[in-house]
Amino acid sequence: MIGARLGALATACLLGSGLGAQAFLLPTANRSLLEPDGGDEKFFVGTAGKPWTSGQFGCVRTEGRQLHEGLDIRCLQRDRRGEPTDAVQVVADGAVAYVNQKSGLSNYGNYVVVRHVVDRIEIHTLYAHLASVTPGLRVGQAVRAGERLGTMGRTSNTRQRISLDRAHVHFEICFRAGEHYSEWHRKFQGGTRNDHGEFNGRNFLGIDPAPLLVAANQSGTNFSLARHLAAQPAMAHVFVRSPKFSWATRFPGLVVRNPATEKEGVAGWEVLMAFNGAPLRLIPRTAREVPGTARIQLLSVNEAEWRSHPCSRLVIRRGQAWTTLPALEDILSIAGF
DSSP states (O other), X not given: OHHXXXXXXXXXXXXXXXXXXXXXXXXXXXXXXXXXTOOOTTTXXXXXXXXXXXXXXXXXXXXXXXXXXXXXXXXXXXXXXXXXXXXXXXXXXXXXXXXXXXXXXXXXXXXXXXXXXXXXXXXXXXXXXXXXEOTTOOTTOEEOTTOEEEEEOOOOOOSSOOOXXXXXXXXXXXXXXXXXXXXXXXXXXXTOOOTTGGGOGGGEEEEOHHHHHHHHHHHGGGOOHHHHHHTSOOSEEEEEOOSOXXXXXXXXXXXXXXXXXXXXXXXXXXXXEOTTSOEEEEEEEOTTTSXXXXXXXXXXXXXXXXXXOTTOXXXXXXXTEEEEOHHHHHHHHHTTO
């Protein structure tokens, strides 16, 4: 019911009703990312005792073995007690998908998730560690770029509270892997808690917001999310043997035309994945192009990309052969394949 309501609202939102392009705003007034140096400690907040680079996206935690899914953006304004007072704003038109105001239920504390449709690609943005959420903000509500979602804070459920000097908003841009994550969780996660339903962190695959925000602000309305994603390096090419794959329906802006399938039909989809499993491109393939019967087939791996992301857990090399790991198979399983 909620999914249907969000879909209708997102269609009613701008972003060319999902067909056009729009420059993404920054989530706070901190614009240091757009300065010539590309952002440093003026924009990013590192983890306790670590440099500012640990506040970036990617394999930046625990000597590169731990993924940080978003950006930790420094505050600019504080009250008399030193608490952050920066407004946190939605970066593009969309619809509120989820609001958590029970900070003890998540490492993200109080946070808001917004659904967007850009270049015919469904994405979500997440704004975490909020001191407070804008009163009255509710799931299903249409929001416009620049609208206030809340106030920056330090909320979380971690044993060690975020210190005043590290006050920040954690910001993500991500794909939702599956539309029925709750069912998957009940079936495969052995009765473990799922406090956030479809918005469990395991259901999200992030992309690096920093270069996207820079490119969008440089290009303005000429920015294309689809072109931006297509230009990102893929770590793995994976074939899923099913003519009906949910990602092709939900992310049609990622689909690359293949004339062969227009003549012979679609046997499955070649998925170009980032190091963390985020989809970058989707190519329909014929049975002739990818022979065999395996449901999931690893077509190729960019070894340089794999080596540069030690926190990736999708594939492994055994001798001269590459093979998929359970984490990759779980992503496709969550996607409904």
